[in-house]
Amino acid sequence: MTRLPDNALLEDLSRITPPLNVIVDRERLRPFETDAFISHRAVPMCAILPESEAQVCEILKSCSARGVPVVTRGAGTGISGGAIPRDDGVLVVLTRLNAVKQVDPLARTARVGPGVRNVVVSEVAAPHGLFYAPDPSSQLICSIGGNVAENSGGVHCLKYGLTTHNLMQVRVVLSEGEVITVGSLALDTAGYDLLAVVTGSEGMLGLITEIVVKLQPIPEYVETLLAAFPTVNDAAGAVGQIIGGGVIPAALEMMDKMVIEACEKFMSAGFPLDAEALLLIELDGAREEVAEQLAQVERVLVNCHAQEIRRAKDDAEREKLWKARKGAFAALATIRPDYYTIDGTIPRRCLPDVLARYEILAQEYGMLVANVFHAGDGNLHPCIFYDATVPGEMERSEELGGKMLEICVEVGGTITGEHGVGIEKLRQMCIQFRPNEIAAFHAIKAAFDPSGVLNPGKGIPELKRCSEWGGMHVRNGQMPRADIPRF
Amino acid sequence: MDTFIQDLTEQISQASAAGRAVAIHGGNTKSFYGGAVTGQALDMRPYTGIIDYEPKELVLTARAGTTLAEIETAMARDNQMLPFEPPYFAEGATIGGTVATGLSGPRRPYTGAVRDFVLGTRIVNGKGEDLRFGGRVIKNVAGYDVSRLMTGAMGTLGVLLDLSFKVLPKPPDEITLRYELDEATAILRFNEWAGRPLPISATSWHEGVAMLRLSGAIAGVKAAREKLGGDLVDGADAEKFWRDLRDHRLAFFQTDEPVWRLSVPSTTPALNLDLPHWMEWGGALRWLRGATDAKTLRAKVEAAGGHVTLFRGGEKTSGVFHPLPPVLSKIHRNLKSAFDPANILNPGRMDNF
Numbered sequence: 001m002t003r004l005p006d007n008a009l010l011e012d013l014s015r016i017t018p019p020l021n022v023i024v025d026r027e028r029l030r031p032f033e034t035d036a037f038i039s040h041r042a043v044p045m046c047a048i049l050p051e052s053e054a055q056v057c058e059i060l061k062s063c064s065a066r067g068v069p070v071v072t073r074g075a076g077t078g079i080s081g082g083a084i085p086r087d088d089g090v091l092v093v094l095t096r097l098n099a100v101k102q103v104d105p106l107a108r109t110a111r112v113g114p115g116v117r118n119v120v121v122s123e124v125a126a127p128h129g130l131f132y133a134p135d136p137s138s139q140l141i142c143s144i145g146g147n148v149a150e151n152s153g154g155v156h157c158l159k160y161g162l163t164t165h166n167l168m169q170v171r172v173v174l175s176e177g178e179v180i181t182v183g184s185l186a187l188d189t190a191g192y193d194l195l196a197v198v199t200g201s202e203g204m205l206g207l208i209t210e211i212v213v214k215l216q217p218i219p220e221y222v223e224t225l226l227a228a229f230p231t232v233n234d235a236a237g238a239v240g241q242i243i244g245g246g247v248i249p250a251a252l253e254m255m256d257k258m259v260i261e262a263c264e265k266f267m268s269a270g271f272p273l274d275a276e277a278l279l280l281i282e283l284d285g286a287r288e289e290v291a292e293q294l295a296q297v298e299r300v301l302v303n304c305h306a307q308e309i310r311r312a313k314d315d316a317e318r319e320k321l322w323k324a325r326k327g328a329f330a331a332l333a334t335i336r337p338d339y340y341t342i343d344g345t346i347p348r349r350c351l352p353d354v355l356a357r358y359e360i361l362a363q364e365y366g367m368l369v370a371n372v373f374h375a376g377d378g379n380l381h382p383c384i385f386y387d388a389t390v391p392g393e394m395e396r397s398e399e400l401g402g403k404m405l406e407i408c409v410e411v412g413g414t415i416t417g418e419h420g421v422g423i424e425k426l427r428q429m430c431i432q433f434r435p436n437e438i439a440a441f442h443a444i445k446a447a448f449d450p451s452g453v454l455n456p457g458k459g460i461p462e463l464k465r466c467s468e469w470g471g472m473h474v475r476n477g478q479m480p481r482a483d484i485p486r487f
Numbered sequence: 488m489d490t491f492i493q494d495l496t497e498q499i500s501q502a503s504a505a506g507r508a509v510a511i512h513g514g515n516t517k518s519f520y521g522g523a524v525t526g527q528a529l530d531m532r533p534y535t536g537i538i539d540y541e542p543k544e545l546v547l548t549a550r551a552g553t554t555l556a557e558i559e560t561a562m563a564r565d566n567q568m569l570p571f572e573p574p575y576f577a578e579g580a581t582i583g584g585t586v587a588t589g590l591s592g593p594r595r596p597y598t599g600a601v602r603d604f605v606l607g608t609r610i611v612n613g614k615g616e617d618l619r620f621g622g623r624v625i626k627n628v629a630g631y632d633v634s635r636l637m638t639g640a641m642g643t644l645g646v647l648l649d650l651s652f653k654v655l656p657k658p659p660d661e662i663t664l665r666y667e668l669d670e671a672t673a674i675l676r677f678n679e680w681a682g683r684p685l686p687i688s689a690t691s692w693h694e695g696v697a698m699l700r701l702s703g704a705i706a707g708v709k710a711a712r713e714k715l716g717g718d719l720v721d722g723a724d725a726e727k728f729w730r731d732l733r734d735h736r737l738a739f740f741q742t743d744e745p746v747w748r749l750s751v752p753s754t755t756p757a758l759n760l761d762l763p764h765w766m767e768w769g770g771a772l773r774w775l776r777g778a779t780d781a782k783t784l785r786a787k788v789e790a791a792g793g794h795v796t797l798f799r800g801g802e803k804t805s806g807v808f809h810p811l812p813p814v815l816s817k818i819h820r821n822l823k824s825a826f827d828p829a830n831i832l833n834p835g836r837m838d839n840f
Contacts, residue, residue, distance in 0.1 A: 106678045107754045130682060151628045162626065164635070165603050178814045185752040187595065187771045188639075190794045190809035190839055191819055193602055196635030200628045217684040240543035246566055246656035286684060289707025345624040348544050377625035378544075417626035425629070432629055436616045440825070444631050447821030460630065 009090070010046065012062035020055055021096075023047040032073065032091050036138075037081035037424055039394070044071065044085035049093045053173065053209040059092060060207065061177035064451040070175070071455050072203040074114060074146030077138040079341065080422030082150065082202045082458055089453075094145050097209060100124050108215045109168055109185065114145020114208045118152075121213060130215035133160035136418070145208045151200030153418030155251045158376035159284075162418065164199040166214045172198055172206035175449045185212065197444065202420055203455040205448040219284035222250070223294050224312040226321045227301045228275035232256065235277035236351045238304035239375045242281070245300060247293045251282035252376035256355065259328040259370050266331035269324055272307045279306075279375065280325060325372065329383065332370055336385035340397045344408030345417035348378045357407055358382055365400045367393075379417035380408070406431060421459045430466035438463055488550065491534050492617060492648065499646065500615030502527070503829040511642040511833055513552055514579030517588050519799050521641050522807050522838030526831070529646065531583050538649060539623065542567055546606065546623050548651040551583025558582055562654060570598040570655040572689075574733045583647045589639025592733040593689035593700070596681070596753070596768045602638040604653045610637060610645030613827025623651045636822075642833040644826040658688070658702035660709075663725035664717030666697040670757040670766070673697045677769040678754050685711045689729055692766040693739065700729060732767065735799075739765050739776065745801025747775040747784065751793030758787065774798075781805040808839035816840040 013022055023029055024046045034041040045068070050056050063070045069089030076083055085091040098115035105128035110121055118139040121132040135154035136142055142152070148170060151163045160166070169183040183195035198205055229235040235254055242249065255278040263269035271278070281297060283290050301309050312318035333339060346354055355371060362369040368385040384400055386393040405415045405428050415421075415428040429438065441460040446452070461469075502509050508526030512518065535552040542565035549558055555573055562568055572592030573585045586608075591600040607621030620633035637645060668676060673692040680687055686703030699717060701708045712719075720728070731737045740746060749758070753770040762777040775784075778801070785795045794809035811819060819840035823830070 104754070105682060106675075107752060108678075108682050128682070151632075153626055157626060161599070161603065162628075164632065165599060174814070180812075180814050180818070182815075184750075184794070185792045186750040186794065187753075187768060188589070188600065188750050188794075190796070191811050191815060191837070192640055192644075192822060193589075193635050193638060194815070194818065196602060196632045196638075200632055205631075217682055220684045243545060243656075244543040244565070246659065248656065285703070286686065286707040286710055288710040289686070289704040292704040292706045345626045347541070347546070347624060349541060374626070379626045412622070413624050414622050414627040414629050416629050417624070418628060420628055421630070429629060434618075437618050437620065437630070440612070440616075440618060440620075440633065441630050443825035444633070444636075444822065447818055447825050450821075 009062060009066050009068055016055060016058040021049040032085060035076040035081060035083040036079045037084065037422060040081050040084050040423060042085050042087045044087065044089055044091040047091040047093055049096050051096045056173045056207055056209055057177040057179060060173055060175055063090060064175040064453050067451065067453060069453050069456050072207050074143035075141050077142040078146060078150060078420060078422065080420040080424040082420055082422035084423060092207060095143065103128065105130065109212050110215055111210065111212045112144055113210060114143060116144050118142050118144055118147055125215045129218050131218050132213055133166050133216050134163045144211055148199055148208050148211055149201065149203050150420040155253060155374060158252060159248050159250045160216065164196060167195060167199060167211065168214055169212040170195060170198055170208055171210040173209055174206045175451050175453050202422065202459040204445055204459050205454065221285065221287040221290045223283045223290050224318040224321050225281040226310045226324060227279045227306040228271050228308045229277045229306055230274060232277045232352050232355055234305045235279050238279060238300055239348065241300045241304060242297055243376065245296060247296055249281050249376060250284040253280040253325060254373040254375040255325055256371040262328040262331045263324050267327055275307055278324065280321060332368065332385055336368055336387050338388045339383045339385045340401055342382045342401050342404050343416045343419040344405050344413055345379045346408050346411050346413035350411040354407055354411060358404060361400060361403055365396055367397060367400060423458055426461040427469050429461045430469055435463055435466065438466065488534065495646065496611055496615045496617055499611050502831050503614055506829050506831065508831050508834050511646055513581030513584040514554065516575065516577040516580040517584050520588055521836045523803060524833050524836045534648065537561055545654050546651060547654050548623055548649055549582050550649055551581060551647040553582050555580045555582060555585060566657045567654050568657045569652065570604055571595055571601045572733060576734050582650055586638050586647055586650055587642045593729055593767055596771055597688050602635045605634045605638050605650065606653055607651035608634040608637050608647060609649040610647055612645045613829060613832045625653050641836040643823060643837050660705040661700065661702045662708055662712060663720040664699045664715060665720050666717045667695055668697045669695060674756065674770045681769050690767060690769045691732055739763065742776055743800065744777050745797060746799040748796040748798040749773040749775060749788050749793055751788060751791050755791045755793065785809060806838055808837060811840050
């Protein structure tokens with residue numbers, strides 16, 4: 001793709017009515033040069049902040065006609081680099097398409113613009129006794145459009161599903177400026193499931209301009225438990241027995257010794273010092289149902305040698321139990337200011353083995369690794385702590401992260417459970433998929449975006465890059481912004 | 488099984504080179520569904536067996552030719568289920584056919600569709616390539632979601648080989664309540680109930696009688712029952728009723744007349760189409776029985792935000808599946824030619840693009 005003089009495109013854009021908000025000033029473009037994957041950055045030719053779908057169509061027509069790459073951005077909280085601009089392309093920022101257009105309490109849906117923040121959807125649904133289930137850690141600031149583009153998860157996925165399970169319909173502008181509707185307000189549509197393909201497509205197939213999400217009834221009652229175990233095996237066994245026994249908790253989080261030690265050191269949480277793993281369990285549903293499940297879960301925890309079980313009596317205590325997880329990371333970050341979060345998913349039965357291998361690797365690299373684990377669905381988030389001001393530490397953390405992802409693939413898992421590929425995991429894509437599978441991904445992209453201008457170079461590696469990297473040790477993974485919790 | 492796959496990839500490569508159509512089938516229990524297809528029969532039934540099932544992981548992987556009966560029997564031992572309550576329609580239904588048609592049963596609006604529980608697929612595309620997408624873990628966002636794309640694609644994008652699913656525990660308790668309600672009230676109630684934290688797992692309405700199934704923990708079901716009134720249906724009768732509804736064994740569906748499947752927003756008012764009809768999925772699925780003009784019906788349902796499938800019987804020349812808008816049609820053709828450039832996999836089975 002040849003880089004065209006900026007002027008020709010800018011002239012096209014200036015003809016669009018109503019006039020677009022186009023930023024070309026380099027200093028004003030700075031805030032857009034990266035997302036939350038801050039080790040990579042680029043200043044785009046310009047950033048455009050459209051205020052209507054019609055403007056988005058015109059922008060795309062101009063860009064595809066001139067072969068100018070288009071990167072889409074929402075709130076910029078993605079941590080795999082999917083929204084990082086290109087210096088030869090434009091950045092389309094969809095934050096101004098932030099209208100909540102309709103909440104239909106009877107149909108249990110909300111129609112929103114892509115720029116609406118995740119938490120706002122639940123806020124507008126709450127008066128009707130409804131909520132939007134997917135809750136990524138960045139939900140206060142991340143946008144729904146970005147959630148669709150990444151197929152975001154959260155701590156409640158095991159019970160309520162990922163973004164892809166909570167969507168009805170999405171409007172998408174294709175690179176040639178055509179608008180399609182995928183999904184519908186019914187429970188299925190004629191033809192192929194394009195809604196599934198668009199969800200998680202990381203801005204490579206089209207720009208999302210409107211989303212109808214599914215809302216769920218707010219559970220009547222919630223119980224939260226925290227249990228400490230003498231071994232990882234015991235904790236993993238408890239998870240298996242809870243689920244195998246027929247209870248699907250709303251959240252089921254595991255934390256390792258590093259987290260427990262941090263709790264002790266910085267928050268005097270009072271956990272048994274010989275505890276090797278913590279489980280945080282949340283049950284929700286009708287009051288009677290939760291009571292029944294609670295009794296069952298407590299029996300399992302005791303049988304699996306839990307040394308201590310704490311139960312939240314009210315919302316304040318619930319908050320306190322969650323702090324055991326969230327606070328520990330803030331505490332660890334005081335020893336080493338930066339951390340890099342991995343997002344591999346593994347079959348849960350491999351957990352003790354994988355954690356043991358992670359520990360050996362961490363020792364080999366002389367780095368602190370704390371493990372948080374969405375235990376119910378097998379999504380691991382090891383956090384590698386380092387200090388970016390110490391030469392070589394960031395690179396070592398990247399290398400260690402790459403090795404950890406390789407282990408996930410080796411045991412039958414995946415390189416990304418909910419964060420996306422972006423630019424961060426392009427190399428690991430070559431490990432997870434074979435060349436003809438990667439070719440199939442490229443063919444899907446071409447089916448939607450024949451001119452290839454949408455977020456080129458992200459998500460799916462070029463085959464020739466895979467063969468260049470082939471045989472190389474996986475070595476990638478970068479530094480996220482340390483100030484937003486994301487696990 | 489390796490030999491089966493090797494033979495299959497060779498057979499498809501040759502068919503592709505020769506432009507020879509292949510008609511994929513399993514138990515032939517859903518052969519009535521979809522556009523007419525001609526081609527050399529490809530029987531997937533020899534490719535059978537559960538590959539991996541670990542109840543504590545909530546994940547099951549099976550070969551496409553495995554029967555639903557075998558899978559559900561294996562899962563029942565561990566008190567688990569395929570959460571989308573797949574229809575059998577007849578004995579011999581396979582998991583491959585279930586995924587290919589993308590059809591789900593009465594539980595669908597409350598726990599999800601087949602597509603919601605498919606985690607991974609291994610397929611042979613129309614070029615004879617053996618490809619794997621997704622995986623055996625519950626969360627996975629690496630690459631486009633090809634596994635869900637395969638679901639409901641009627642075998643037109645690839646021959647399904649291995650299929651992985653997220654599964655769920657069977658609810659400990661299940662009861663069915665019966666109400667006498669007119670259609671408009673039933674639609675309203677179904678939607679209102681679905682907006683409250685109640686353990687609803689199925690709904691049905693036909694000729695003034697609404698049925699509501701509750702599934703969950705014993706105490707939870709009991710508490711919901713007290714809130715919801717209605718008459719308790721005998722357990723065995725209820726079980727038979729939902730199974731017969733799922734498999735279209737009720738008298739309403741036993742007909743030589745065409746059966747239309749209307750998928751609409753759940754709050755769509757009564758459609759007044761002057762034909763016998765049956766509602767389920769909380770109002771989102773309406774079955775219609777009898778000859779009618781396809782075009783008029785489709786226009787009316789489309790205006791309500793839904794789509795119409797000529798599900799069984801009738802005149803297929805007017806199209807089985809709801810026609811797609813031109814731009815969507817174009818994407819469908821592009822995808823078809825990406826996966827099956829020689830158009831040899833079940834050509835004509837999906838007849839709307």
